[in-house]
Amino acid sequence: MKIKVARCAGFCFGVKRAINIAEGALRGLKDGEKIYSLGALIHNPQVVEELFKKGLRVAARPEKIKSGTVIISSHGAPAEVLEEIKKKKVQLIDATCPFVKYAQNIVRKLKKDGYRIIIVGDSAHPEVRALNSIAGKSKRSKKLGIISQTTQSKVNYIKEIQKILNKDFSEVKIFNTICSDTSKRQSATRGLLKDCDLMIVIGGKNSANTKRLWQICKESGVDSFHIETEPELKKGWFKGKSCIGITSGASTPDSMVKKIIERIRRF
Ligand code: SF4
CATH class of the missing domain: 3.40.50.11270 (Rossmann fold)
Incomplete structure (x- = not known):
């Protein structure tokens, strides 16, 4: 294996x-x-x-x-x-995070310039709540400004942009506020999905970027599990599998990734 x-x-x-x-x-x-x-x-x-x-x-x-x-x-x-x-x-x-600050500054500028601001992301997440608070009440404007939560998947963001573009507007500004780490992690995960028949996604169950990685894995059809720590691993998951892919969220320490790999090797 x-x-x-x-x-x-x-x-x-x-x-x-x-x-x-x-x-x-x-x-x-x-x-x-x-x-x-x-x-x-x-x-x-x-x-x-x-x-x-x-x-x-x-x-x-x-x-x-x-x-x-x-x-x-x-x-x-x-x-x-x-x-x-x-x-x-x-x-x-x-x-x-400076990437989050960058998104906040874009919202400030759009608001100042009279744009209606659309934030694509999880409205309950603290980052999006902070962005929404800066944007304030939605303006009636034909000028749209679209930004994304820093940990969105590019595929989701593009889908949402396509829906928004069907609305009535005179001008639209679209910003790529997905952070570079998120993009790299997601593309590295997609790379593993080509070779692996089981994916283990490691990270907080409350972590938006980890959940996004898990979503990418599940949508690919490859068997995938999201865990925080090694006791959650189950021997049965690995039966008949030849290649195990390991990916982790942005707030997962290297030490946890190592512990989980060691535990898998002992199965
Ligand atoms: S994933 Fe990390 S680098 Fe990217 S915005 Fe969040 S904290 Fe910053």
């Missing part, structure tokens, strides 16, 4: 950066001081648990925070939430 690992495995740039920022802040933690991330810093429960052991608390909402330091997650935060935090006596550290 061959095991092939996607070229882009392990943390992406934005996740690495957010973890480095949090670990730097935790190293300077003084007695009695509290450091919070607003929502999960990244969408990987095992990594969030490790950071919790080092002292990083997760606050779901700003009302929960009275003092200390607040780190904005790699996904960014809605404008009204940032305003609420700024009114408190807390130190604010922004770990928003």
Whole structure:
């Protein structure tokens, strides 16, 4: 049984950066001081648990925070939430991924220029909620500006754009805000699908980009499983399979990918 690992495995740039920022802040933690991330810093429960052991608390909402330091997650935060935090006596550290910031700046510019803004993505995801908060109420305008959640699949984005182009408009601006790491991970996964008869997708069950990789695998018809940790593996999945493809989300540590490969080799 061959095991092939996607070229882009392990943390992406934005996740690495957010973890480095949090670990730097935790190293300077003084007695009695509290450091919070607003929502999960990244969408990987095992990594969030490790950071919790080092002292990083997760606050779901700003009302929960009275003092200390607040780190904005790699996904960014809605404008009204940032305003609420700024009114408190807390130190604010922004770990928003620069690719997410880029998308936010496009939304600001489109809004200023009077475009109706369409964001293609999961409306419940923190990144999209933040983008929506910047866009504000939808304008009645014949000028459309379309952007995507940074972790969308290009195929989905193009499908949605085609639907939008059937609407009535006088001008349309389309931005490719899918981050380069997401594109590379998705194409590396598609590459594995050509050779493999079983795919293991590793990453947080709450991770948008991991779920997207799993969706790509399932749509291909190749047997595919999405797991976070090695105890979830089942021996029966591998029966009769000749090539196992391993791909992982942007917030999955290399160490977890290695553990899972070692466990598969022992079956
Ligand atoms: S997946 Fe892309 S946008 Fe999201 S944190 Fe990583 S580099 Fe940034």
